[in-house]
Amino acid sequence: VPNNMQYLQTMSYILIIAAVVQFLETVLRKFIPPLYKALGIYLPLITTNCAVLGIPLINTQRGYNLGMTLVYSLGAGLGFAMALVLFSGVRERMAKSDVPASLQGVSGALFAATLVSMAFFGFQGLFAN
Numbered sequence: 001v002p003n004n005m006q007y008l009q010t011m012s013y014i015l016i017i018a019a020v021v022q023f024l025e026t027v028l029r030k031f032i033p034p035l036y037k038a039l040g041i042y043l044p045l046i047t048t049n050c051a052v053l054g055i056p057l058i059n060t061q062r063g064y065n066l067g068m069t070l071v072y073s074l075g076a077g078l079g080f081a082m083a084l085v086l087f088s089g090v091r092e093r094m095a096k097s098d099v100p101a102s103l104q105g106v107s108g109a110l111f112a113a114t115l116v117s118m119a120f121f122g123f124q125g126l127f128a129n
Contacts, residue, residue, distance in 0.1 A: 010054045010061075017050040022106075052080075086116045 025043050028036040036043075055076045059069045090112040094103070103111050 010057050014047075014050050014054055018047040021047045083116060083120070086119055087112060090115050 021043065025036070028039070028043070055073055059072060064072060091109070094108055094112060099108065
């Protein structure tokens with residue numbers, strides 16, 4: 001692995017799966033609308049499930065014992081829940097506001113994700129050495 005970047009392995013898997021799911025969702029919406037409607041909310045949940053699958057992969061790669069695995073998994077779950085609450089709050093505010101057409105749809109979701117990630121960067125200073 002170039003530049004000792006093994007720690008990005010799980011993240012790259014998640015990003016690849018998320019990109020494929022988004023592409024599949026777009027194709028289904030355009031070419032097979034009945035299937036797209038039948039899948040409904042379950043199609044985007046595939047991406048969420050692969051993010052949740054990353055936690056056991058990280059636990060086994062790092063060789064955590066039971067106690068460390070429980071603490072790490074609980075922390076990751078709480079962080080994921082916090083991210084979902086923040087993300088849904090931003091999306092709800094955007095839905096109720098008069099946003100430009102260029103920030104609606106997928107671009108709006110990316111903008112909301114950017115805002116949520118900036119909020120999490122604010123937490124970085126709390127735990128810095």
